Amino acid sequence: MAASISAGQKPINRNQIHYLRVCQSVFLLVSESLEQLNDIGQEAWRMDLRLPLAGTGLCIAVLLSSGCSPSEEKQQVSLEQKTAQFEQSLDAIQDPKLKDAIADLGGSLLLLERAQLRLKNKPIETEYGDDALALLKHYPSPQALVDTYLNGLFVLRKTSNSDYLTDLQPVFPFSFNMPAQFPFPHGLEWQSVTLSNGKVITFQPEWSETDPGIQLSPSSSNLTNPDDLTVTYPFIEGVEVENKDQPQPVTLQGKAEVIAPHQVLTFELGKADIGKQRSDKNVSVKLLSLDKNSAEIELTNSAPLSPELSETPLNPLLVQARDTTGQILSRSGSINENSQQIAFYAKQLAEMQKQKAWSQAFEQQLEEERKTFEREQHSHYTKVYFNGLIDKLEVNVLDFSGATVTRKDLNLPVRRFDPLTTDSKIQPLPMPVVVYDDQAPNYLKGANLDEETLKKSVVVHQSTEDASAARIEFDHPKTFNDELLGTSFSTSDSPVTFFTQNENGKRGEPIELPSEAVEVDPLRSSITYDLTLFPETPAYAVGAIPLFLASIEKKALPVSQLPKGLELRGNALVVDQRLFPAEAWRFYAKDSSGQYLKEILAVSHEAPAKGSASFDVHYFYGQPSELETYQRSELNTVEYGFEVKLDKLENPPPAE
Structure with a gap:
């Protein structure tokens, strides 16, 4: 195996980088989407990334945070009993190190059991997702993707309302809200910032009050982006200190590390492949099982892994599924530990629970056992669950034999691009990389939204928590069409009538109401x-509510034939707001390959004085060769007729 390492650079402390936020426990879970963290109990979990649990308190809270369906009830009761017993056993442990180790591993095993239960019993509801390898397909090799990631990184100075805080936002060429959007292990360590007076401020992991x-x-202002930084100036009581008098951040220093696989191999599997081994070069995959919405896969790589990567928890499998429509199903979760691994760590937990105190000798014994066990593991296992019925599987194997480790020292200029400015000067933002917008084609289908499709997409929600403010809401998934609705809405009367329920459980007589009883x-x-x-x-509400639908006209314009009001300056599109107001126009850029370029950012240059021109500037990763323009030609009102059976009041007022 060949590992390529930039000369003269030391490895990043891998305990601090994205792919190695690891604690002692083995079974660490993270939700498929950050949004699911707010409602863990209602969503399935997976084990692709390894993030630290915050001790047993989080383990227990997660395990008990949701209700269960009737089919789960018996198993759920058993799990809660196990959890209660485990919590009681922790209370009896006096040695703090031993207690923490048992809490980590035992809590993770319980969390794994909860994940298995939730994934197994989750209803099969079809939901489509994005191609996890679309990003890689744009570049000739894995290393080219790595180079794009590193060379496309820059730093923005964010606007702030404080004279004592300056926020810095590293801007990545790829999104990181889903792990699959950048499929390779990668890490980033910030080291220092250089100020305008030449002073270098060293990075510290947390702000110090002293x-x-x-x-x-x-x-601390953006918990969803862990790479954002803040330059904090000293606060002097009773003295106003303005930013213009403070030395300003000029460059941000750090180092990055990315591990690129030697190659990516793809296997297409179906029911006929169950139990069979498929091989390509040094890689073999076996489909162990394929159910309605889940698949078990085992991967074997005959080529050895580099010793340098032996402690790196690499995930070499990206598994995708398509249904009979050919669309990619979104994942509901995955578990990457097989029964033998679970049994081994359960055995280690039992050994821990027999101890009276933690010792260095016992810790070394556990570590040696773990290393011996892992050396005997010659395959990688995963069980993946999907939101929908599987027709075909696509198994992508990241082959890390012959992996390339790229390390780069970063010295990034701090740029300022406020979303809204009165400065008439257009700043250049040259970008040495090309990045495509894979979501654009699907999103722009919303330009062709018709009345019938809009009506069919409506979902009715009810709220009856407050008797004096019960609500009915008519929601629909937001599309590109919603973006061009504008603000000039014309609404007519929206009639609604409430009815009682008759003896047959059907709609009864209308209810006469004072006008203040209902607000539409x-x-x-x-x-x-x-x-x-x-x-x-x-019991029933019957009526009509208006929905709004834009008529959108699309045009394709070569950049050599742009009309007055549109101008291309390098990778920046300048849009005159007098001729192309933002309320009614949208612009997408393609390069010579015919693919949509990802927009880096946009700046609105507001007129400083009345009567002078205002314009927007859109910056792209790459050089546009064609523009697509989308103009709202008119706004239509669609009457959505409804009959809603009303939910009963959740908290009825006490009887008088």
């Missing part, structure tokens, strides 16, 4: 009603 000087530390908000597609003003209990 440090009297200027500090560089992680930002057509712009938000919602109805609020005050049940305390109803003479009878309503």
